Amino acid sequence: MKLVIFDVDGTLVDSQGLIVASMCQAFAEEGLQAPAREAILGIVGLSLDVAVFKLVPECALAQRVRLVDGYKAAYMQLRASQGAAQSSPFYPGAYEALTRLRARDDVLLGVATGKSRRGLDKLIAGHGLEGYFVTTQVADDHPSKPHPTMIETAMLETGVAAAETVMIGDTSFDMDMAAAAGVTGLGARWGYHDVTRLSAASQLIEDFGALDGALEQVWELQS
Template sequence: MPLKLVIFDVDGTLVDSQGLILAAMRAAFAEEGLQAPTREAILGIVGLSLDVAVFKLVPDLEQTQRARLVDGYKQSYMQLRAAQGAAQSSPFYPGAFDALTRLREREDVLLGVATGKSRRGLDKLIAGHGLEGYFVTTQVADDHPSKPHPSMIETAMLETGATAAETVMIGDTSFDMEMAAAAGVTGIAVKWGYHPATRLGAAQAMLDDFGALDGALEQIWGLQP
């Protein structure tokens, strides 16, 4: 039986990092003497590569100051994460760890990640939550164009040998669902993340909670528990 590939977004899908993201972005703007964007605006760009995200927040700002905002965000994020710990600053959503563990134990499923995080950030999160060995492919912003470009999914499929029909992308933002559509894979949206359901129209399935994931995969692929 061909192996199935389940790719997860991270922030807003597996873990709730909004407190950390908001605090780091507000600190970066304050350092530049600028008024921070609204909570909704900041959470609305989560998932994009950081330089693209900052551009979307302040497109009229001079390029060198945007670059300082990017660096300031990185520094603030790392300091806050170090003070709180990765698991505490980015806790799992209810049911996330159990869902990952159930899927990891299956012989017919491979797990992957496609995230706007850096490699360093993802590694810290994986270590903080004890997820070493869970993901056979991990795609990060360091190595790819920003979502919704399909590069992350295409590379994950290439690394695992999965076809588009054997792959799903699970995420909380329109960027995740548009990326899935661009790669020709099934997009499964979650309702608990940072984009409202009204922005997730490209999704082919939608989850109210992690308890519904197994049923969604069964419907897509006919997988039995």
């Protein structure tokens, strides 16, 4: 069996509008100037407490905790008002690629995301992806990316070896996590990190139309 693990935000779905708006609202409630859009998108993928620390390391712990809570509340409110499909739409070809891979009897699908369990469950339900992923690793249960435990746990749960496992993501955190876990990392050029930050990727892919061929190339080289 082969295991394909996907990051979510910036890889499967484009949730940047929701993320930026939620972070700006959290900062406004604390009377702080929000970071630049580029800075906010640069921390997508990290666990939320780590992300906020990177944005405002000078803030006291209590204020960073309030920023985290404020972000969560704003995110849930905005998502509820817009719906998951509108606030976090699929990238072109993402759903079709997932469906093609799910139909294969030699491939298992997984997720490794900085989202919470509740956030991932809402997204999966909102996009009709119930049953697509046999393993889902979230920030609630692991150290922040790029620590490798999300991938390591996914491999343990599925019984798939590192040589047959591929991580697909758009950030340096995803590619560094893949390298730390000893698996192949495919970097998504369409996401939130500039491609110059994806140096740990084994290969960069332009779009979901190129995914199947890239996977076959990886597995052919491993065989």
